[in-house]
Amino acid sequence: MKLQMTLNGKPVSCDVDSCARLIDLLRDDLDAKSVKEGCGEGECGACTVLLDGEPVNACLVLAAQVDGSRVTTVEGLSRDGELHPVQRAFAETGAVQCGFCTPGFIMATVALLDRTPRPNDREIRDALAGHLCRCTGYRKIMDAVRRAAELTASPSAGAPGQ
Amino acid sequence: MNYVRPSTTADLLSALQEDGAAILCGGTDILIRMRRGLLSPRTLVDVSRLEDLRGIEAVDGEIHIGAAVNENTILRSPLVAERLPLLADVLKRLAAVEIRSRGSLGGNLVNASPAADSAIPLLLYEARLHLVGATGERWVPVREFFVGPGKTVLAKGEFVRAIAVPDPPAGARAFFHKIGRRRALIISIASLGVLMRLAGESVDLVRIAAGSVAPTPLRLDEAERVLLGERLDDGRIREAARAAARSVSPIDDVRATAGYRRQVVADLLERFLRQARNDET
Numbered sequence: 001m002k003l004q005m006t007l008n009g010k011p012v013s014c015d016v017d018s019c020a021r022l023i024d025l026l027r028d029d030l031d032a033k034s035v036k037e038g039c040g041e042g043e044c045g046a047c048t049v050l051l052d053g054e055p056v057n058a059c060l061v062l063a064a065q066v067d068g069s070r071v072t073t074v075e076g077l078s079r080d081g082e083l084h085p086v087q088r089a090f091a092e093t094g095a096v097q098c099g100f101c102t103p104g105f106i107m108a109t110v111a112l113l114d115r116t117p118r119p120n121d122r123e124i125r126d127a128l129a130g131h132l133c134r135c136t137g138y139r140k141i142m143d144a145v146r147r148a149a150e151l152t153a154s155p156s157a158g159a160p161g162q
Numbered sequence: 163m164n165y166v167r168p169s170t171t172a173d174l175l176s177a178l179q180e181d182g183a184a185i186l187c188g189g190t191d192i193l194i195r196m197r198r199g200l201l202s203p204r205t206l207v208d209v210s211r212l213e214d215l216r217g218i219e220a221v222d223g224e225i226h227i228g229a230a231v232n233e234n235t236i237l238r239s240p241l242v243a244e245r246l247p248l249l250a251d252v253l254k255r256l257a258a259v260e261i262r263s264r265g266s267l268g269g270n271l272v273n274a275s276p277a278a279d280s281a282i283p284l285l286l287y288e289a290r291l292h293l294v295g296a297t298g299e300r301w302v303p304v305r306e307f308f309v310g311p312g313k314t315v316l317a318k319g320e321f322v323r324a325i326a327v328p329d330p331p332a333g334a335r336a337f338f339h340k341i342g343r344r345r346a347l348i349i350s351i352a353s354l355g356v357l358m359r360l361a362g363e364s365v366d367l368v369r370i371a372a373g374s375v376a377p378t379p380l381r382l383d384e385a386e387r388v389l390l391g392e393r394l395d396d397g398r399i400r401e402a403a404r405a406a407a408r409s410v411s412p413i414d415d416v417r418a419t420a421g422y423r424r425q426v427v428a429d430l431l432e433r434f435l436r437q438a439r440n441d442e443t
Contacts, residue, residue: 001165018165018206021193041194042261054234054263060190061264064165065208108260130258 003067007032008076016063023047023058025066026073034074034103038132045131048104049073055111057130074103077110085151086110086144095144097135105131109145113152119145167208171323175296177207178319185209185321187230188264190257191273215268215323218242223329229268229322234259236267245329248336248355249283255340256280268322271307274314274378279340281308281379282355285371286336289327295320308378331367334359335441337434340373341426343417350374351418354406354430358389360442365389370431375410375423384409385431394439402435403428 004013007030016025026032026049038044040059047058050072077084083091086109096102105128112119112127119127124145133141165186168174177183182204186192189210195201209215215230218239225241233253236242243250256279257265270280271291284304291302296319304325307314316322330336340353353373359366368389370382385406392398412423 019163040197042190042258045258045260048260051263055260056263057190057260060188060193060261062165062186062189062193062206062208064167065186065189065210067167111259126254127259130260 001064003064005066005068006070008072018062018064020063021059022049022051022056022061022063022066022071025063026058026071032073032075036100036103038100042130043132044101045104045108045128046101048107048131050107050111053111053114055108072107072110074106077106084110086113086148089148089151090141090144093140093144093147095140097133101131101133101135105133105141105144109148112145113149117152118149163203164205165208166205168212171212171214171294174207174209174212174321175294175319177205178321179296180205183207185272187266187269188232188261190261190265191269209321210266220245221326224326225329227267227325227327229271229324230266231268233257233262233265233267233270237262246283246287246327248286248330248338248357249280249327252279252283252338252355267325271304271325272314272316272322274308274310274312276311276377276379277350277353277374278379279350279353279373282338282353282371282373283336284325284327285379285381286355286357286369287327287330288369289325291322292324292326293320294323299323301326305381308380310377330357331359334367335438337437339430339434341430349417352412352423352426352430354427354434356431356434356438358438360394360438363393363442365392365394370406372406372410372427375412375427377411380410382406382409382427382431389435394435399432399435399439403432406431 002015014029026035035058036046038046042057042060048055049058052069086106116123166177168177184203186206186208187210209230216228218227237253270278289304291307293300334357336357338355340350342350352375355371357369368386370385373379385402388402388405407424407428410427412420414420
């Protein structure tokens with residue numbers, strides 16, 4: 001079936017199988033490889049994207065359901081070759097090890113800061129509760145989100161290394 | 163498999179007449195079951211954008227929540243936050259924000275999981291479900307909606323349009339706790355909710371509901387009868403806890419044993435009742 005959507009600010013039309021999930025459409029047809037398939041059951045958060053501004057697991061949305069919607073992935077975050085403040089924060093704080101879970105964490109953080117620009121630790125933990133990192137742990141990821149909130153609030157104050 | 167997205171209730175009703183038609187809303191449950199091969203509908207009928215199943219509004223002392231409204235939208239509703247705080251509290255702990263962006267209250271109820279946390283506040287608030295089918299519509303109290311694990315009173319071709327939740331009785335206090343392996347996003351081992359009001363020292367109103375301890379979420383009538391109109395002394399509290407443990411029928415499964423679940427129900431009830439009594443004095 002035919003569908004139209006806006007992916008990372010650009011209108012796209014595609015022909016999808018009615019069984020295809022949003023993650024299949026994004027990775028296989030639209031080359032948005034930042035979207036990772038971990039569990040395929042909404043437990044790990046690695047495939048998180050924004051659907052009309054809301055974070056969703058792309059493995060639990062049928063592609064056909066996004067007809068007419070806006071989808072944002074990590075590919076759509078940087079502007080003019082500059083990393084998005086959330087991407088910068090993850091890089092600066094070393095919140096990345098193997099990197100598989102990182103796109104999901106980044107999209108969840110973008111969604112969090114969009115509604116809650118100055119989140120407390122409880123709000124950060126709630127926003128990340130649907131994400132698993134199997135390399136190391138969550139301390140640096142918490143640091144990254146706090147840093148992202150600072151950078152978003154005043155990008156100019158964000159000299160690398162804090 | 164086919165996918166259709168009806169744009170009117172009439173189109174939805176006719177789509178549901180087809181053999182092998184299944185309703186798709188947020189997809190957070192049905193898509194997993196389809197992938198696991200547990201379900202293979204011939205047609206998925208997407209109701210997630212159907213206007214008639216959306217919206218949250220106050221109607222004559224009730225809040226009407228469209229069955230397809232997603233859980234984040236319910237959580238952000240000032241009406242729900244102000245008038246149905248227990249529902250908001252439970253939905254917040256139900257799942258990750260990514261699941262709540264998609265999952266609907268109607269979908270959670272229709273799945274009829276014995277562990278459906280959202281059923282507990284609705285049982286306590288004595289909510290009703292608005293069911294619409296080809297031959298007409300009806301209102302069903304939530305306590306009559308569940309028949310067994312995964313089974314409801316929904317007839318073939320019938321769907322849940324909305325959930326009507328009456329304002330809680332004035333002055334009543336609500337308690338809810340779920341026991342799981344960890345705090346976040348976990349299927350309950352057992353959950354218990356209590357809505358109660360004391361007049362002086364005696365129990366003026368009491369409703370008790372439990373999840374994951376029987377084939378369906380349920381009200382614990384016997385424990386309620388033990389308490390209603392009585393003073394909350396230690397003996398009465400223990401008797402109510404024993405009645406609660408008697409009226410559940412839990413099973414052993416991968417998450418916990420039946421005996422543990424029974425004990426948890428009794429202990430949680432005892433804890434809430436003591437808390438209610440102590441807060442009063």
